[in-house]
Structures are given as structure tokens and as C-alpha cells.
Amino acid sequence: MTEPSHQVVVTGIGLVTALGVGRQAHRDQLFASTAPDRVTDSERFAPYTVYPLPEIDWSAQIPRRGDQRQMENWQRLGVYAAGLALDDAGFKDDAEACASMDMIVAAGGGERDIAADTLIIEESRKRNDREQLLNDKLTTELRPTLFLAQLSNLLAGNISIVHKVTGSSRTLMGEEGAGISAVETAYARIAAGQSTHCLAGGAFVSERLDMLMVMETIQGLGKDPTAPFWNQDGTANGMNLGASGAFLVLESLEHAQARGAHVYARLEAVFGDRGPRDDGRLEKRLTRLADDAGASDGGADTVVFSGASGYPDLSARERAFLKSRFPATPLRTVGALVGHSVEAHFPTAVALACLALDDAAPISPFAAGEDAPASTAANSAIVTTIGHVRGEGIARLTRTS
Amino acid sequence: MSNSAYKDHLGRPLVAVTGMGVVTSLGQGVKDNWAALTAGTSGIHPITRFPCEGLSTRICGMVDFIDIPVPNAVERSYAFARETTIEALAQAGVSGDFDGPLFLAAPPIEPEWNARFELGDRVRPEQMTGNAYEQFLAILREKADPVLHEAFLYGAISERLAERFGTRGLPVTLSTACASGATAIQLGVEAIRQGRTNRALSVATDGSVSAEALIRFSLLSALSTNNDPPEKASRPFTKDRDGFVIAEGAATLVLESLEAAVSRGARILGIISGCGEKADHFHRTRSSPGGAPAIATIRAALDDAGISADQIGYVNAHGTSTPENDKMEYLALSEVFGDRMAEVPVSSNKSMIGHTLTAAGALEAVFSLLTISTGTLPPTINYDNPDPTIPLDVVANVKRDATVTSVLSNSFGFGGQNACLVMAAEPA
Numbered sequence: 001m002t003e004p005s006h007q008v009v010v011t012g013i014g015l016v017t018a019l020g021v022g023r024q025a026h027r028d029q030l031f032a033s034t035a036p037d038r039v040t041d042s043e044r045f046a047p048y049t050v051y052p053l054p055e056i057d058w059s060a061q062i063p064r065r066g067d068q069r070q071m072e073n074w075q076r077l078g079v080y081a082a083g084l085a086l087d088d089a090g091f092k093d094d095a096e097a098c099a100s101m102d103m104i105v106a107a108g109g110g111e112r113d114i115a116a117d118t119l120i121i122e123e124s125r126k127r128n129d130r131e132q133l134l135n136d137k138l139t140t141e142l143r144p145t146l147f148l149a150q151l152s153n154l155l156a157g158n159i160s161i162v163h164k165v166t167g168s169s170r171t172l173m174g175e176e177g178a179g180i181s182a183v184e185t186a187y188a189r190i191a192a193g194q195s196t197h198c199l200a201g202g203a204f205v206s207e208r209l210d211m212l213m214v215m216e217t218i219q220g221l222g223k224d225p226t227a228p229f230w231n232q233d234g235t236a237n238g239m240n241l242g243a244s245g246a247f248l249v250l251e252s253l254e255h256a257q258a259r260g261a262h263v264y265a266r267l268e269a270v271f272g273d274r275g276p277r278d279d280g281r282l283e284k285r286l287t288r289l290a291d292d293a294g295a296s297d298g299g300a301d302t303v304v305f306s307g308a309s310g311y312p313d314l315s316a317r318e319r320a321f322l323k324s325r326f327p328a329t330p331l332r333t334v335g336a337l338v339g340h341s342v343e344a345h346f347p348t349a350v351a352l353a354c355l356a357l358d359d360a361a362p363i364s365p366f367a368a369g370e371d372a373p374a375s376t377a378a379n380s381a382i383v384t385t386i387g388h389v390r391g392e393g394i395a396r397l398t399r400t401s
Numbered sequence: 402m403s404n405s406a407y408k409d410h411l412g413r414p415l416v417a418v419t420g421m422g423v424v425t426s427l428g429q430g431v432k433d434n435w436a437a438l439t440a441g442t443s444g445i446h447p448i449t450r451f452p453c454e455g456l457s458t459r460i461c462g463m464v465d466f467i468d469i470p471v472p473n474a475v476e477r478s479y480a481f482a483r484e485t486t487i488e489a490l491a492q493a494g495v496s497g498d499f500d501g502p503l504f505l506a507a508p509p510i511e512p513e514w515n516a517r518f519e520l521g522d523r524v525r526p527e528q529m530t531g532n533a534y535e536q537f538l539a540i541l542r543e544k545a546d547p548v549l550h551e552a553f554l555y556g557a558i559s560e561r562l563a564e565r566f567g568t569r570g571l572p573v574t575l576s577t578a579c580a581s582g583a584t585a586i587q588l589g590v591e592a593i594r595q596g597r598t599n600r601a602l603s604v605a606t607d608g609s610v611s612a613e614a615l616i617r618f619s620l621l622s623a624l625s626t627n628n629d630p631p632e633k634a635s636r637p638f639t640k641d642r643d644g645f646v647i648a649e650g651a652a653t654l655v656l657e658s659l660e661a662a663v664s665r666g667a668r669i670l671g672i673i674s675g676c677g678e679k680a681d682h683f684h685r686t687r688s689s690p691g692g693a694p695a696i697a698t699i700r701a702a703l704d705d706a707g708i709s710a711d712q713i714g715y716v717n718a719h720g721t722s723t724p725e726n727d728k729m730e731y732l733a734l735s736e737v738f739g740d741r742m743a744e745v746p747v748s749s750n751k752s753m754i755g756h757t758l759t760a761a762g763a764l765e766a767v768f769s770l771l772t773i774s775t776g777t778l779p780p781t782i783n784y785d786n787p788d789p790t791i792p793l794d795v796v797a798n799v800k801r802d803a804t805v806t807s808v809l810s811n812s813f814g815f816g817g818q819n820a821c822l823v824m825a826a827e828p829a
Contacts, residue, residue: 393571
């Protein structure tokens with residue numbers, strides 16, 4: 001790879017998780033000596049535990065009711081978090097900057113119509129002509145607008161409509177890897193001078209039976225609401241889905257400096273990869289990714305933000321790798337704090353790392369009793385995400401102030 | 402060739418195409434498709450994959466001649482992409498691991514209804530409480546279904562392509578709606594210009610037509626209902642066009658820095674000289690009335706290529722055959738081309754292969770490159786009742802011979818997605 005000609009910095013953070021709405025709500029809870037209280041719901045989708053959406057006044061970022069009605073919560077959350085990031089970066093009312101801003105969104109699919117699907121399944125039990133039934137019911141039961149609320153690229157489309165971000169619009173898909181690629185692509189374009197400012201991130205809604213079903217097809221969800229994220233033997237207890245809307249404004253350093261923007265952190269490197277995971281090949285790949293990202297053991301002023309999904313064996317392997325690669329570095333388990341947010345997980349972890357790198361105080365543990373307290377404020381951060389089935393990514397960020 | 406011959410007007414590496422593969426309703430392979438396309442053959446036919454009595458649209462350009470192990474959209478989309486990639490790599494003369502990044506335009510796939518019905522059948526009477534998803538969860542807690550999990554995941558297709566062809570790094574799976582195929586090429590071009598690779602694999606595939614997909618587009622009034630005869634339904638730029646014909650297909654392009662391609666002795670099939678994009682914030686499915694974002698996208702592609710509109714010899718239009726698109730596309734083109742508009746031949750491949758959605762931009766890029774290399778402009782068939790408000794030089798019904806050195810290919814999609822490509826002959 002040729003040397004990047006531009007430094008890439010983070011100048012805007014839009015973050016909504018179960019902990020609250022916005023950067024400050026997170027900052028208020030993340031710089032104490034103990035882990036914040038987890039906000040979870042173990043009843044609504046029992047036996048599963050989810051980290052729910054916090055209370056959100058959608059109108060604060062999506063002023064038109066008509067726009068709100070055209071979306072379901074997944075798109076609303078993304079549009080909302082994108083608006084927070086633009087606000088935070090000082091771009092919200094800068095029409096010219098938004099019109100030339102690039103956008104990369106990591107997306108899954110939108111909410112199914114549970115009632116319509118249930119109606120069809122129940123009818124199908126009484127009939128043999130299922131395909132005809134499908135045609136009849138879909139024609140009468142599907143709401144035309146729901147198609148648009150389900151389409152992956154319409155999260156980006158709604159960001160364009162609501163916030164007027166129109167320089168470019170690209171939607172990446174593919175679970176956790178989509179979030180990694182979104183940040184990786186934005187970084188590569190800015191570093192090479194192909195873009196000066198870019199909105200990148202994603203959203204995930206945990207309170208969705210259709211999503212729980214996807215994850216339970218391989219029985220990956222945690223079912224013990226009292227269990228901690230990490231077991232004593234270093235394995236994890238299963239995935240608990242978490243709501244997250246996480247958007248970052250990434251800029252070239254020159255572009256940020258020219259407008260006097262606050263810089264949260266510098267994104268030094270981000271790399272993703274995939275491949276077979278057996279026979280130590282996952283660890284080999286993680287080692288190479290960490291090498292490529294320049295992530296040597298920085299000691300106590302580095303913090304590792306692990307995106308471990310909670311899948312028992314996979315997360316145990318990640319933890320063992322991190323312990324051997326970064327023995328003196330405190331670990332922050334993102335999934336223990338806000339749940340696993342699939343496409344949005346990597347951007348969420350990067351956003352949390354940025355908060356740590358922008359604060360004078362050490363970052364709180366995320367997993368109570370497991371993540372060691374940090375003795376000092378973070379000067380550099382390593383962010384990992386290992387996809388629950390495939391895809392791995394590592395980013396390295398450093399303090400700028 | 403001097404070193405500067407490998408760089409473009411901005412000093413960036415020129416990006417060559419050295420391999421291409423296609424599948425459409427017209428058949429498999431570049432050769433057969435190009436022969437059918439230039440002969441004005443339609444691939445549009447009645448839907449046979451599922452019954453469609455009572456549906457307003459009963460025609461399609463689906464591809465049902467490629468074997469798949471399980472009839473679902475992931476398997477179908479993968480199989481198309483695998484076949485086009487095998488063809489493209491063979492033409493490029495690349496064997497073994499590809500060793501460059503993969504950019505895949507893939508459809509945002511909803512789980513198949515037959516999978517839901519199968520789950521529904523596994524629910525025992527005592528479990529039939531709550532909604533369908535609560536019932537599904539109850540049976541999945543009893544027995545996992547990893548095959549079904551894989552069929553749900555958007556990353557499943559690129560994973561299999563990456564494994565099979567030995568691409569490098571984390572593959573990018575993308576969706577920019579009907580502009581996806583162009584975006585996959587644009588991402589490949591950008592990666593080579595960044596200097597992080599000498600080659601990239603850009604693939605676009607769509608095998609996602611199901612009853613639900615069809616009905617969803619129908620409910621948005623996007624599809625043609627001219628069911629009889631099917632081959633007459635897609636009528637871009639005519640007065641009686643009434644919607645697009647949903648279709649499937651795939652295309653693969655092997656992109657290489659021109660320098661790397663020449664140095665290994667590869668045959669150069671053409672150059673991707675410019676990419677442009679601009680999002681539209683007007684509406685979820687409709688374009689800005691003045692066409693400003695489409696105009697900006699075309700201009701951005703021309704600027705990126707370092708040429709003026711005067712140097713474009715042919716336009717491979719998005720040309721969906723919807724009332725809205727064709728009108729807006731004409732508006733945008735005429736704004737950019739000005740007085741020269743009447744002299745620039747335009748055709749829509751969709752008149753023959755329908756709208757292949759996610760794959761369209763890449764398929765049309767392949768056909769644009771073939772137009773340059775063969776000197777043949779494929780026709781727009783069914784152009785028998787021209788829309789007088791769209792006075793374009795539509796290559797009407799039969800192919801035309803013309804020497805063309807630069808082609809503009811347009812892609813516009815739901816969600817305000819606009820992407821345009823400029824392709825050119827190999828520099829002399």
C-alpha cells in the first residue's frame with residue numbers, strides 16, 4: 001500500500017445506545033471507576049435479553065412527521081444518529097458541506113410486518129395452495145411504503161432526504177463486516193484524497209423478533225438474563241442484541257483544521273479480512289491485521305475496545321488472542337455495555353474509542369468485574385470486531401489533544 | 402509506452418478491463434449475449450418460477466437455466482456470480498488466487514417464503530401461541546438450522562466468491578439499489594487509484610425475483626403490466642411505456658491498472674475512465690423534478706474522465722421504460738449534451754433484458770465496452786411509438802454501426818441513488 005497522503009480524523013460522533021442519546025449521555029457514564037449499570041430488557045423477548053432503544057424524541061433530528069412515518073425504527077435510528085453526528089461536527093446547518101459530503105452506511109434489512117407474516121403462516125396451515133395464498137395475501141396485506149422501510153439502501157436514502165447529505169451515497173451490507181468496510185472504505189478514500197469529509201456508520205434495532213430469529217437459527221443468543229458477558233473460564237455466555245445508532249464524521253486533517261473543527265481522535269489505520277477460522281487461522285489473521293494496523297502492545301495508556309459478539313468459543317478465542325497480544329492493555333468489552341449491534345457494532349466501538357481518546361479521565365470498565373480499571377487516560381485505542389460468522393476488522397486510533 | 406501513458410489526466414493510474422462475464426435472460430456468456438442483444442432479441446418471458454394468476458404483472462426476465470442446489474435467492478445470486486466470474490477470469494487469463502479485493506453488488510435479500518412455511522410446519526400444536534416469529538423461535542431453540550442462517554445473511558454471497566476465487570481482504574457487499582452494478586465498478590476503480598491494489602474484481606448479481614419481490618414493486622406501480630406479448634413489454638422512450646420488467650442476471654469485470662495489465666501481456670478490453678455519483682434528496686422513489694442530481698452525476702463522471710460531453714459518442718441509458726425515469730433521463734441528458742443531443746445515439750439494453758436491478762449497471766458497462774470494441778450499437782427494441790417529448794436519437798429496433806471511443810452509461814435508483822460511468826477505448 002502506498003503511504004496515505006492525508007491524515008484521517010474523527011470530528012463528529014452520533015451515538016444512541018441503551019445507555020442514552022448522544023455523545024454527552026455516554027460521556028456522563030463512561031468515566032467513573034466502575035462499569036455503568038447495564039440497561040437491558042429480559043422480559044419482553046424472554047428468554048432473550050436485549051439492550052433496548054432508549055427513549056428518543058425522533059422530532060429532534062427528524063422534524064417532519066411525514067418523514068418519520070415513511071420509516072420504521074431501524075431507519076429512524078440511523079437517520080437520528082446521523083443527524084447527531086452532523087450536529088456534533090458542526091455540519092448540520094452547512095448545506096454546502098452536506099451537499100458535498102460522502103456517505104457510507106452499513107445496513108441490514110428493515111423490519112418485517114410481523115402481523116402480515118403471521119396471518120400468512122396461519123392461513124398456510126389450512127391450505128394446500130400456498131403459492132396462490134401468498135399472492136393473494138401479499139397483494140392485499142403489504143403496505144407499499146413498508147417495502148421502502150425494508151430496503152437496505154433506504155437508510156442512506158432517508159439520510160439524504162432528512163439531512164441533505166448528497167455528495168455520494170453508498171450502502172454496504174454483510175453483517176458485522178459491513179460496519180468494518182464502511183469505516184475502512186471511508187478511511188481509504190480520505191487518506192488517498194478521494195474524499196475530504198464523509199459520514200460513515202450504521203444502525204441496528206435489537207427489539208425485533210425477525211432479527212432474534214436470524215440469530216437463533218444457530219442458537220447463538222444468550223438465554224440467562226443474570227449471566228455476565230464473560231464466564232470465569234474466559235468463554236462468553238451468548239449474544240445479546242443491542243440497539244445502536246452509530247455514525248462518525250471522518251475528515252482529512254486539513255479539512256477539519258481549515259474550519260476549526262474539534263478533533264476527537266486520529267484514525268491511524270483500519271483493516272478487515274475474512275477466511276477460514278479453524279486450526280488457528282483466525283488467530284493468524286488477527287495477528288496480521290494487528291501488525292498491519294500498527295497495533296503493538298502500547299501498555300497501560302492503550303485501551304482495547306473489543307467487539308466480541310458473545311458467541312462462547314469465538315469470543316473466548318478473541319479474548320485469548322487479545323490477552324497474549326496486548327498483555328498490559330486494559331480491555332473494554334463493548335457488547336457487555338451496549339449489546340451486540342451487528343452492522344453497527346464496529347462503528348459503535350470506534351465511537352466509544354473516540355470518547356475515551358477525547359477525555360482526560362480513564363475510561364470505565366464496560367464488563368463489571370471483568371474489564372480491569374485503567375490507571376490512566378487512553379492515548380491510543382485498538383478496536384476489534386469479529387463477525388459472529390465471518391469477517392474480522394481492527395482499527396487503531398490515537399489521541400490528538 | 403511511456404510511464405505517463407498509464408496515467409489519466411489527474412496523474413492517477415488508468416484502470417483497464419481485462420475480463421468480462423455475463424448472464425442474462427438471453428443466455429450465458431458474453432458471446433451469446435452480445436449476439437442476441439445486437440440482433441434485437443428479447444429475453445422477456447412469462448413467469449414460471451411461481452404461479453401468478455391474479456397478479457397484474459406475469460412476465461419477467463428471470464434466469465432459470467443455471468442449476469442451483471436449493472431454490473433461494475442467495476443460491477441463485479451466488480451461482481450467477483460464480484459463472485460470470487469464471488468467464489471473466491478465463492478471459493483475463495488469471496488463474497489461481499485472484500489476490501485483489503472483491504466488490505460485490507448483491508440484492509438485499511429477504512428470507513424465502515418456502516423457508517418460513519417449512520418452519521411453520523415444524524411448529525407443534527401446543528407451540529402455536531403468539532405470532533409466527535415467536536413460534537419460529539420456539540422451534541429454533543429446540544433445533545438449530547445453520548443452513549437457514551446462511552440463507553439470511555447478506556454476507557453469504559461474497560464469502561463464497563471470496564473463498565472460491567481467492568480474493569484479498571474483506572469483500573465489500575454493497576447495495577445502491579438500481580445503481581449497484583455501477584457502484585461495484587466505481588469501488589474497484591477507486592481501490593486501484595488509491596494504489597492499494599493493482600487489480601480488483603467487480604461483480605454484480607441479482608437472482609432475487611420472488612412473488613414477494615414482484616408484488617412489492619407492483620405495489621409501487623413500478624412494473625409493466627403489458628403481459629401479452631411479453632417481449633413487447635419493455636418499451637423505453639416510447640409513448641406507451643408503462644413500467645419496467647423485473648429481471649435477473651449478473652456481470653463480472655476484472656479491473657486492473659493499465660500498467661499492470663500491459664506488463665503481464667493481458668488483452669485490454671477497454672478503460673473505465675470516469676465515475677460520477679450524486680445523491681438526490683427529493684423523494685424516496687422519485688427524482689428531483691429538474692433532474693439536478695442526475696445532471697450533476699453525469700457531469701461528475703465526465704469531469705472524472707477528463708472529457709467534455711462533446712467527446713461522448715454513445716449513451717447506454719438507464720432507460721427503464723418507466724414513465725418517470727425515461728422522462729427524467731432525457732431531461733438530464735439534454736441539459737448536459739445541449740444542442741448536440743440529437744446527434745448522440747442512445748439505447749437501452751433493458752428493452753431486451755429487462756431491469757436486472759442490482760446487476761444492471763455492471764451488465765450495461767460490459768455492453769458499453771463491447772459497443773466500443775465492436776463498433777456496433779445495440780438497438781432499443783419495441784421503439785415503435787416514440788414519445789415526442791423525448792426527442793432522443795434512440796437506436797431504434799435494429800443495431801447500428803458506429804465508431805465510438807467514449808461511452809456514457811447511466812444508472813439511477815430508488816433512494817436517490819445516481820451513478821454514471823464513462824468508458825473508453827484503450828489509449829492509442
